[in-house]
Amino acid sequence: MAITSANQLELLQTAEAVAREKMIDPGLVIEAMEESLARAAKSRYGSEMDIRVKIDRRTGRATFTRVRTVVEDEALENYQSELTVKQARQYMAEPKVGDVYEEEVPPVDLGRIAAQSAKQVILQKVREAERDRQYEEFKDRQGTIINGQVKREEYGNLIVDVGRGEAILRRNEKIGRESYRPGDRIRCYVKDVRREARGPQIFLSRTAPEFMSELFKMEVPEIYDGIIEIKAVARDPGSRAKIAVISYDSSIDPVGACVGMRGSRVQAVVNELQGEKIDIIPWNEDVPTFLVNALQPAEVSKVVLDEDAERIEVVVPDEQLSLAIGRRGQNVRLASQLTGLDIDIMTEEEESKRRQKEFEERTQLFMDTLDLDEFFAQLLVAEGFTNLEEVAYVEQDELLVIDGVDEDTAHELQTRAREHLEEQARKALEHARELGVEDSLVEFEGLTPQMVEALAEDGIKTLEDFATCADWELAGGWTTVDGQRTKDEGLLEKFSVDLAEAQNMIMTARVMLGWVDPEDMVAQAAAEAEATAEDKAEA
Known part of the structure; x- marks a missing residue:
């Protein structure tokens, strides 16, 4: 040719x-x-x-x-x-x-x-x-809802015709009891778009929390206009969900706007999600208050927040326990996902028993170490003293407010507490030296003899050993495995050493050993501070 x-x-x-x-x-x-x-x-x-x-x-x-x-x-x-x-x-x-x-x-x-x-x-x-x-067409549609038509099913996965291409709805992205046949219309969330050798791969989802957010944006004009914002979503697809909303207009009730007249707006979303029950919750910056809302319909008596551990304890009346936990733990699990915190639920009776046990343990501590009678030890605990360090080094005026305590008595209490602590420190140091601890670690600023002993028992006997530790090894932390948070016990956690203190001590040790240049540390800290400021500005 x-x-x-x-x-x-x-x-x-x-x-x-x-x-x-x-x-x-x-x-x-x-x-x-x-x-x-x-x-x-x-x-x-x-x-x-x-x-x-x-x-x-x-x-x-x-x-x-x-x-x-x-x-x-x-x-x-x-x-x-x-x-x-x-x-x-x-x-x-x-x-x-x-x-x-x-x-x-x-x-x-x-x-x-x-x-x-x-x-x-x-x-x-x-x-x-x-x-x-x-790819160029669909990459811009990632994070949005798309309508399509079911073409066929392959090994439980649906191949969906989305106009100028095909997308896949994987088996684990379908709501449990859903069933589709070729030709059925379907609405999905575009979860991911990837450029691959065989062509663009478009992955859909109906179980993603974002799918629910986008559905509410379509049904509630105030969300689309930005007057109401969806702050968090937690779903048990096909069964139940919780969605937290906040209004930036004081005249608009965020929950009422999402529910709609006679529930019309929320019902449209429920119908799309195959009858999934939806709890609409008002967002609150105060975490305990938000959690009380998130655990609805259960009533909450008391909330104790541990920000360092990202855990929260919730006390409910005895008759509300099953309602707070929900069937198969569903209610508390969704509330945990919504707040991003681990939640421990206990009844008022259980909390009372725990507080009583703590009171008795602290009373016994003061009786044994300070040679006090039970009544006097109970007075100290009732005033909020929890350990010997607080008694030994507190301002004397705080002891004088206790009934029956004068200056001589307060002085005697603090002397006994300090002598006992000094004796504990001496024994701990002797034991640490028997384990082979070097002076470089003993003399390191910030470590008490009891801390040195705890380190030595774990094989950390030199300043070099200490400098190789990670901050979480000292202060403890939490690890998430398969969605379950597990506690990592820190060597110095029982001495109330947090992550920031642990990191500071480790870096100081590395500087002393010449492993790290102090000027590099200052430059790195400045760069991190600048990056944080930029992130806040963008937010």
Whole structure:
């Protein structure tokens, strides 16, 4: 097949037809044709030649050009696509290294094999262009709701026709009791769009919390307009969900707006989610207050928040326990997901027993260590003293407010407490030295003898050993495995050493050993502070 005037216009017509069918730029199809013709020409003239083809966008005429580059004499490797400065003078007035000499060559006559190869190149380029178009179209729709039609089911996964492409709804992204047949209409959340070799992969979801958020945005104009904001969503897909909302207009009730007249708005979402029950909860910056709302419909008597451990204790009346926990723990689990905290629920009776046990343990501590009678020890506990350090080093005025305590008694109490603490420290230091602790660790500022003893019992006996520790190894922390948070006990956690203190001590040890440059630490801290400030500004 020769490229003659008879089929020049046919090239443009073919490009236009393919572009319309695949909904891509006609220029991309013409570029594919140019590349395919260039390949065919190379097979005719020789693969070492640099043959390029240009198709006129108006007339369809294909121009075949041989390109040669001017190089240094010693750099000449391929005489078919390169020429020296001396050789170039035959064709150019003042050739320089890097100049390009082009000469038109006769069009090739495409044989059957060359024509088939050209066709494959064009099809490949068109497929790539089509994939790029699909990716560009759907990547901007990630995080939105899309309507589609079920095409088929493969191993429990649904293949959904979404217009100009196909998407997949995996088995674990479907609501449990849902069932679809080919041809059914379906509404999903575009969870992810990935560019892969086989084309863009569009992953859908109906179980994602964001799906519920987007549904409410469609049904509640105030959310779409930004007057009401969805702060958090927790779902047990197909069964129950909790959604926290806040209004930035004091005249609009966020819960009422989401429920709608006679429940019309929330019912539309419930219907889409196959009857999933939805609790709409007012958001509150105060975590305990928010948690009380999140545990509805159960009533809460008391909330104790431990911010360091990201845990919260909730006390409920005895008859409210089952309601607060919910069937199979559903209510407390969703409340935990909504607040981002671990929640411990106990009844008023259980909390009373625990407080009584703590009171008795502290009373016994003061009786044993300070040689006090039970009544006097109970007075100390009732005033809020929990350990010997508080008694030993508190301002004396705080002891004088206790009934029956004068200055002499307060002085005697503090003397006994300090003597006992000093004795404990002496024994701890002796034990640590018996375990082989070096002076570098004993003399390190911030570590008490009891801390040194605890470290030595775990094999940390030198300043170098201490400097290799991680902050969580000392202060403890929490690890999430398969959605379950587990406690990591810290070596110094019982001495009330938090993560910031542990990190500071470890870095100080590293500086003392010369492992870290103090100037680098200052620069790093400044960079982190700047990054934090930028994040806050963007938020």
